Amino acid sequence: xxxGLWAGVALALATLSAVVHGDxxxxxxxxxxxxxxxxxxxxxxxxxxxxGSHPLDPYVQYWLLSNKLVRxxxxxxxxxxxxxxxxxxxxxAERLRADWLRRTVRDEDWSGFLRLYADLREPDAELRCxxxxxxxxxGDTEVLAETRAQWMELTDSHVxxxxxxxxxxxxxxxxxxxxxxxxxxxxETRSFAAARSTLAWLAAGEMPKLARLDHAVKSPEAxxxxxxxxxxxxxxxxxxxxxxxxxxxxxxDPRAAQVRFQRISDRLDHGERAxxxxxxxxxxxxxxxxxxxxxxxxxxxxxxxxxxxxxxVRAALRVEDWRMVESSIEALxxxxxxxxxxxxxxxxxxxxxxRGDEAAALYRRIAGEPHFYGLLAAxxxxxxxxxxxxxxxxxxxxxxxxxxxxxxxxxxxxxxxxLRTEAAREWNWALRGQDEGFLVxxxxxxxxxxxxxxxxxxxxxxxxxANFDLRYITPYRPLIEPQVHERGLDIGWVYGLMRQESRFSxxxxxxxxxxxxxxxxxxxxxxxxxxxGLPNYHPGMLTDPNTNVLLGTSYMRLILDGLDNHPxxxxxxxxxxxxxxxxxxxxxSLEGAIYAETIPFxxxxxxxxxxxxxxxxxxxMLEGRPQSLKQRLGTIAPRPVEDQ
Numbered sequence: 001x002x003x004g005l006w007a008g009v010a011l012a013l014a015t016l017s018a019v020v021h022g023d024x025x026x027x028x029x030x031x032x033x034x035x036x037x038x039x040x041x042x043x044x045x046x047x048x049x050x051x052g053s054h055p056l057d058p059y060v061q062y063w064l065l066s067n068k069l070v071r072x073x074x075x076x077x078x079x080x081x082x083x084x085x086x087x088x089x090x091x092x093a094e095r096l097r098a099d100w101l102r103r104t105v106r107d108e109d110w111s112g113f114l115r116l117y118a119d120l121r122e123p124d125a126e127l128r129c130x131x132x133x134x135x136x137x138x139g140d141t142e143v144l145a146e147t148r149a150q151w152m153e154l155t156d157s158h159v160x161x162x163x164x165x166x167x168x169x170x171x172x173x174x175x176x177x178x179x180x181x182x183x184x185x186x187x188e189t190r191s192f193a194a195a196r197s198t199l200a201w202l203a204a205g206e207m208p209k210l211a212r213l214d215h216a217v218k219s220p221e222a223x224x225x226x227x228x229x230x231x232x233x234x235x236x237x238x239x240x241x242x243x244x245x246x247x248x249x250x251x252x253d254p255r256a257a258q259v260r261f262q263r264i265s266d267r268l269d270h271g272e273r274a275x276x277x278x279x280x281x282x283x284x285x286x287x288x289x290x291x292x293x294x295x296x297x298x299x300x301x302x303x304x305x306x307x308x309x310x311x312x313v314r315a316a317l318r319v320e321d322w323r324m325v326e327s328s329i330e331a332l333x334x335x336x337x338x339x340x341x342x343x344x345x346x347x348x349x350x351x352x353x354x355r356g357d358e359a360a361a362l363y364r365r366i367a368g369e370p371h372f373y374g375l376l377a378a379x380x381x382x383x384x385x386x387x388x389x390x391x392x393x394x395x396x397x398x399x400x401x402x403x404x405x406x407x408x409x410x411x412x413x414x415x416x417x418x419l420r421t422e423a424a425r426e427w428n429w430a431l432r433g434q435d436e437g438f439l440v441x442x443x444x445x446x447x448x449x450x451x452x453x454x455x456x457x458x459x460x461x462x463x464x465x466a467n468f469d470l471r472y473i474t475p476y477r478p479l480i481e482p483q484v485h486e487r488g489l490d491i492g493w494v495y496g497l498m499r500q501e502s503r504f505s506x507x508x509x510x511x512x513x514x515x516x517x518x519x520x521x522x523x524x525x526x527x528x529x530x531x532x533g534l535p536n537y538h539p540g541m542l543t544d545p546n547t548n549v550l551l552g553t554s555y556m557r558l559i560l561d562g563l564d565n566h567p568x569x570x571x572x573x574x575x576x577x578x579x580x581x582x583x584x585x586x587x588x589s590l591e592g593a594i595y596a597e598t599i600p601f602x603x604x605x606x607x608x609x610x611x612x613x614x615x616x617x618x619x620x621m622l623e624g625r626p627q628s629l630k631q632r633l634g635t636i637a638p639r640p641v642e643d644q
Contacts, residue, residue: 025054026417033419036063041071055406055413058083059422062092069103084119091407091429094121101127105160110134121432129160136164148173155185162197169201176206180239184275185305187243192217208236213243220244220251224260232267241268245276249283257283258295274302282308285315286600288586293319296328306336314598317345318586322352340366340373341597347380370464370471372609375616375629376593384626385616388468394441402441405430415451420507427454436462443470450475453503472617475504476517476545483549487557491622493567494553496614497574500607501552506545515542518552525551531558564637568592571611576604585639592633 028047035043044064051057065083068076080100084093097120104113113134120127135143147154147164151174154161168174179202186195199207216223223244231237241264249257261276268276278299284292292315304312309332316324326349329342336342347362363377375385402408407430414423427446431439439462446454452475459470474495484494501519502508514521520528522539528551529537541547556570559578563569573581576599584599596612599605612632620627 023054023413025052025057029054029056029059030417032060032063036067039067041067055409056417058087058090058092058410062096065096066099069099075100075103075107087406088119089121091426094429098124098127101130105130105133108137110137114138125158126160129158129164132161132164136167144168144171144173151178152181152185155182156189156191156194159194166197166201169198174201176202176235180235181303183239184242184246187217187246188279188305206236208240212240216240216244217247220246220248221256221260224248224264227264232264238268238272242272242276246279249279254280254283254287254289271302274299278302278304278308281315282311285311285318285598288318288584288598288600290319293321293324297324301331309336313342313345317594318590318598320352320594322349325349326353340369340371340377344373344377345597347377351380368465370468370613370617372596372613372629375613379628379630384628385620386626387617387620387624388465394444395437398437398441399444401438402445405438405442408442408445411454412449412451415449418507424454427451428457431458431461440467440470443467447473453505453508456499456503468617468621472499472614472621473504474618474622476549479546480549480553483553487553489553489556489560490567490615490619492617492619492627493571493611493615494556495618495622496616497556497571497611498552499614499618500611506548507543515539516548516552517545518548518555520548520551520555524555528555528558566592566634566636567615568596568608568612568633569636571608572596572599572604575607576601580604582639585636588638590636590638592636593630595636596633 028050032044032047035041035047041064044060044067048060048064051060061083065076065080068079080096083096087093097116101113101116101120104110104116110133113130117123117127117131117134123131132143132147143164144167147161148168151165151168154165157165169179179198183195183198186192186198196210196213199210199213212223220243224241227241228237231241245257245261248260258280261280265273265276277295281292281296281299284295292311296312296315309328313325313328313332316322316328325345329337329346329349332342337346343362343366347359350356350362351359360381363380365377366374367378367381367383368374369377370385378385407426411423411427411430414420414426431442434442439458443455443458443462446452446458447470452473455470455473459467462470472495480494480498481491484491498504498517501514502517504517506517508517508519509515510519512521520542522542525539525542526537528534532550532554534547534550542551556574559573559581560567560570562578563573563581569581569585572584580601584595586595596605596608599608613629616627616629616632
């Protein structure tokens with residue numbers, strides 16, 4: 001039995017070797033991909049007829065069928081059905097169903113849509129909305145009741161949901177007050193086109209003039225300064241004044257909005273005043289204004305978005321008002337209270353209020369989990385982070401299953417052809433529903449092929465407290481360590497930042513143009529090259545790992561020198577720019593964890609937390625001794641007068 005098992009492993013690995021090291025049909029696959037890009041249906045048809053045994057043959061057929069679906073000709077039903085029957089659980093079958101579903105929407109074939117939709121595994125937001133519309137158009141009125149129950153959750157829904165939402169609004173199932181609340185949330189999220197659509201669902205006598213809406217959005221200060229004396233006589237008049245206040249608070253210092261609010265507050269009702277106070281509290285907290293907590297208090301129990309609720313906690317944290325931290329977290333819905341950050345900060349609040357036993361119970365809920373708050377919670381209980389010993393066991397059977405998996409084989413072939421987007425999709429699809437053994441084997445397979453980002457992402461699907469050798473890999477050490485030591489940087493911090501930036505994918509390129517292992521922007525690379533005297537710099541040099549690490553680590557050193565030699569500030573500066581990291585300090589000393597929690601950019605806030613927790617884990621693994629996250633976070637010095 002053992003001999004047969006290893007024979008299976010050998011066969012799987014031999015097949016895999018052919019996938020990875022090349023195939024005579026590679027040129028045909030690339031030619032088909034180019035024909036799809038240019039819309040050359042004739043070439044696609046010819047290449048599809050040449051089908052052989054290449055692992056990516058299904059892609060040529062899929063590309064041809066997707067090309068046919070977007071054309072005005074009748075959909076090729078027989079060909080589509082045959083393709084779906086070949087491998088109904090594959091990624092390409094899922095993508096073709098989605099393409100075909102969009103075609104049935106275009107053709108208004110709602111019965112056909114429902115038949116296909118039943119087999120779709122992971123519908124996106126657009127198709128979920130079309131599903132509602134299909135049911136409505138076929139007389140299923142239950143969809144109206146279901147959508148009515150989710151009315152406020154669908155404030156930012158895809159435009160494809162509009163037919164069902166409109167039917168609710170114009171049919172009287174939703175009242176004017178709910179329409180106005182939907183409008184408010186859309187204004188807050190700058191979804192102005194959606195807000196205009198919502199207004200169109202109001203009764204004719206309640207609709208404001210759209211020209212006045214545009215004025216309130218584009219020139220809120222001028223709009224408020226020229227409000228007619230009788231603006232508050234109607235609901236539309238008051239709502240447009242609120243719209244202007246929201247936009248002024250977002251675009252400018254919230255204090256400018258407060259001044260104008262005070263002028264008109266006596267003409268607004270209690271609920272409208274509470275709403276404005278929540279808006280002021282939110283934008284005041286983002287601007288790190290000390291009065292943000294007072295504005296939030298004045299808002300009382302007015303309905304708030306999840307973002308506003310979160311910033312109510314952060315506003316209280318910034319001024320270390322632990323009673324308000326506690327009450328604000330306790331006011332969160334249960335699902336939000338269960339998030340690690342609020343469990344931790346509720347524990348901190350209760351400890352500060354003298355209820356240590358309650359705090360300790362909260363810490364125990366997340367202590368030991370390898371994330372920012374799990375590490376902090378463990379430290380509150382006196383436990384520093386130590387890297388777990390031992391690696392996840394992989395059996396010969398697990399290795400054979402991963403090596404022979406058709407989805408992973410297609411992904412590796414796609415990576416070989418540098419079709420990285422398709423490859424990542426194929427890889428992730430192959431992991432769906434897999435057991436721990438398969439996932440660990442797949443992560444090791446990725447690592448063996450130097451697909452470092454796939455190795456990490458796959459390992460993160462496994463037991464959170466195991467497989468640290470796969471979660472926190474240290475590739476490129478001969479390249480990285482000498483440059484880190486030369487610049488006097490902490491190796492754990494550099495690896496922690498690089499892991500967050502690119503997950504060690506040298507070809508990585510962001511939508512904004514950042515490139516390589518350290519995601520260096522071309523302009524930043526040019527500036528750093530000038531600072532360190534790197535001759536003949538040009539953006540193409542960023543694709544070279546050695547140069548990329550040279551520029552990235554040099555930039556880290558320059559930022560660190562300019563930001564109090566503090567890794568929290570420097571991490572924020574690396575992501576959002578040093579000037580922002582400076583401005584986000586307070587007029588007094590601030591605990592590093594509170595600084596991180598109150599960073600106003602969602603991306604940067606998440607980034608800093610992950611970089612700092614990564615740094616602790618890497619340091620524990622590389623140095624072989626326990627590490628303190630709290631010590632690394634330290635204290636952020638007050639903002640200098642010139643930066644205030």
